[in-house]
Every structure is written in C-alpha cells, then in structure tokens.
Amino acid sequence: MDPNSFPPGGCVALPASREPARAVVMIDAGHGGPDPGALGTTADGRQIAEKDLTLSTTLAVASRLRDRGVTVVLSRSTDDLGSSFGSSEQQADPLTTAESQRDLLGRVRCANQARADALVSIHFNSFDDPKVRGSETLYDVDRPLAPRSRALAQSLQSNIRAGLVALNRPSPDRGVIDDSAGSESGGGDLVLLGPRVPGYVEEPSAMPGALVEPLFLTNPGDLTAMATPRGVEVLASAISTGVADYLDGERR
Template sequence: MIGVMLLAFQAAVAPAMRGSDAPVRVPSSAAHRTVVVDAGHGGPDNGMSGPIGTRWKVYEKDITLQVAKKLAAALRDRGLRVVMTRTTDTLIALSDRGRIANQHHGDLFVSIHVNAANPAWRDPGTARGFETYFLAEAKTEDAKRVEEMENASVRFETDVSAKKGDPLSYIMNDMAQNEHLRESSELADLIQQHLGAIEPGPSRGVKQAGFRVLVTAYMPAVLVEIGFGTNPADARFITSAARQRQIASSIADATVEYLDHYQRRLGVATP
C-alpha cells in the first residue's frame, strides 16, 4: 500500500514542463519557493457529493483534483516550484499529505476542498459561498461541522502509517507553529480577498479549525472550501473548466501577494 502510494507520489512530483499563453509577472519573492498543492480526498474517498435536488451528480474528489492541477499550473506560471500530493484519483492518508509537504521542504501548503450543507439545515441546497481555513482550534459550530466532515476522511485509511490520536494540542503549543498560524491567517485572508473578485457566492470569511491534513505540515497551511457542491449554482461554477482556471489564478495571485509581503517583512531586498 505504502509502496504504491510512494510510486504514485513520485510520479506526482516529476517536474512538469508547461508552456503558457498568458504572460505573467514572475516576482522575485517566488524564487526558490515551493508551494504544496493538495487536492482533497481521492480514491475510495469521494468527499462530498451534490448538488441537492438535481439528477446531476458531482464528487468533491474530482473537482479538487481539477482545480489543484490548474492551481499548480498557475503557480508555475508565476515562477513558483510546486509539489502536488496527488495527481490521480488515489487516496493519500491525511497525515501523509503533510509529510509529503515536509519532505519536499514546502514553504506553503494549500489544500483544496468543496463544502457541503448539513442535510438537517432548513433549505440545505441554498447554502453557498467560499471560505478559507487555517489550522487552529475550531471556534464556531459551523467550523466544527467542516472540521468533522474533512477529518472523516481517516475512515478510509487502513494503512498502519496513519497515526492514532490527535496531535493538535501538542502542535498548538509549538512556538514555530504559532508563527505559522499568523502567516497562515494572512494567506487565508488574501485568498478570500482574491476569490471575492470572481466567486458568485458570498464570502463566508476566514475561519479556523483543527484539520488533520494541516496538522502535520510544518509550514503556513490553509484549506480552501471553494464553494458548496450541494448548491446547484455553486456546483456549476466550480465544475466549469473556465471558472476553475479563475479560481486557480485567484489563489495563485493571493499566494504571490502573500510571498511579497512575507519577503518584505523579512527585510530581504528586492532586486
């Protein structure tokens, strides 16, 4: 199982050459920076499915992979190094995703997901919008709902390498991780701003929750819920190839802006 996953992973990080039509500014802050792009779910873990009240069926794992691939391309266009945790329809344990990021000395970790309404809500099909999380203790019922939904992926993990217990409380006391939290919240804020310019649904803001996938990545890390797959209008938006490219460009622009800020804070001279 592990061997197969490693093989899949090596294929995933093989350097990809890509041409581009659109000229994109390559900022100096991007030099030698590595962004780890994580497509949520995969393999037997479909993630959420929707939309509600239609015969049409979309699966989160497909949308996250499509958007993650476009995000990887958009980041490479901007001069960044990219590592993807998966490039095919495979299951990677949540803890392994962070480990992959650490092994490749990632500077940032961006996990792509699709939200789902709680069926117990009144008119669950009408819930829509986008939100970006960073790793910290969940503060609201709604954040706890998303945390439980995304962490439930561990039920598909039969691999012995998936560690038991919740390392969150330990990690939260770590000083380096606290620094990462500030950085992560700024990145999350920029992603929300940039997505706000193109997304049809409302911004649900920057939120925090204890996502297992973010715990093991020792770097600023965010999880983006790009829309509600349970809402027909959101589902149409996040499954359109053209809209996916817009989502990817927005997140890539936010990432570059974040790195510019970060470099300025470090006092590194820009040539």
C-alpha cells in the same frame, strides 16, 4: 511498505517554468480514490464528486503557479490517493477512519519532505440545505505558525471572493476561520495544518497552511458555474494569485 515512499502520481514535484524558483508550494487536492468527498448535482443533473473538482482545480492552480516561478508539489496528481497503502488495502470501499488518518499524515510527510514554504489544501463545502452558499478559508490557530497561516488564508479568501464575482457568482463571505485540529469542530482534514498531537500526529506540517472551501458543492447554481472549464480557470487563477500575493508579502 516504506512510510517515506509514495505511489505513482503521489507526492509529485513540478519544477517552476522559469528560474530561479521563488518558492516551493504544496497544493493538496482533497479526497481521492475510494474517498469521493462530498457529492453535488448541477442544475442539468450531472453528479460531481468533490474529489474530481478538487483535482481539476489543483492541476490548474499548479500550472499557473509554475508560470509565476513557483515549484509546485502535488499530494496527488491522479484520482488515486497520493499516500502509500499496502496492496491489500487498495479498495473500492470508503476509507476507514484509520486509513483516512494515514492518508492525511502521508500528505503532511510529502509537504515536509519537499520543504514546502506553504501548503494549500483545496476542498469544497457541503450541507443538507441546497440553498446554503458561501466561501470560507480555514487555518489552525494552535501553532507558532498561526500568524503566517492566517496571512495566507486571508490572501486566499480575498482572491477567491474576487474570482467568484468575476464568475458572476458573488457568494456570501463566511470569512477566514480560526480553527483547530484539536477542537471539537476541527480535526479531520485540518490535521494537514495543525500542531503535533502525541499519539495522533507525531510529524506536523512544518510550514504555514490553509484549507480553502470556495463554495458549497451542494448548491446547484454555484456548482453549475464552477464545474466548467471557465469555472475551474477562474478559481485556479484566484487561488494562484492568493498564493503569490502571500509569498510577496513574506518577502517584504
């Protein structure tokens, strides 16, 4: 299969709703398809998969950014993974480590082909203690783009925290985290943000990037507030404002 191709619903470009377009931004909905990500349960017993909440949030962010004059590229716009696997590899079983790596590199390739000005990957945190709460935003320090990535991460973190207050779920500030795809704690999804690693990441992303984890999916109270139309609306508004504020800062 052509490594530069994407399946239907993968690597989708959505034009800005008004011209001229001010920037191109890649919004990545974490997980998808056979990879559900973390699982959480709301106070009323509904089970929510991370992949579903990341997708609904991503689609809402895209709508708001387009209204702000931004062209949005989505790594995936459906439940399926946005990268190309051969038909024999489409499966209901969890992804292998190798398949997950190929999926992440496909998302990087999408961002680079789109010549995105920024990349935002949306995830939700998890922990075995349901009382743990907090919001955090990560970026990779091991690349020349690190200062701009940190500026993007800080803008996102500040706006997400303000959004959670508006949702009446003020959450502990776990901060902007200086991480590295090559560190013991990094890797995994941080491949989207990191530098070239010979034999592992031959084509790194070519733009500033940050990964947001606005709350813990495993905290029933926070999940109950977020897994609603109002919760998604508030979070999407916060993330889109964070991106827009960053883009404004880049122009100054």
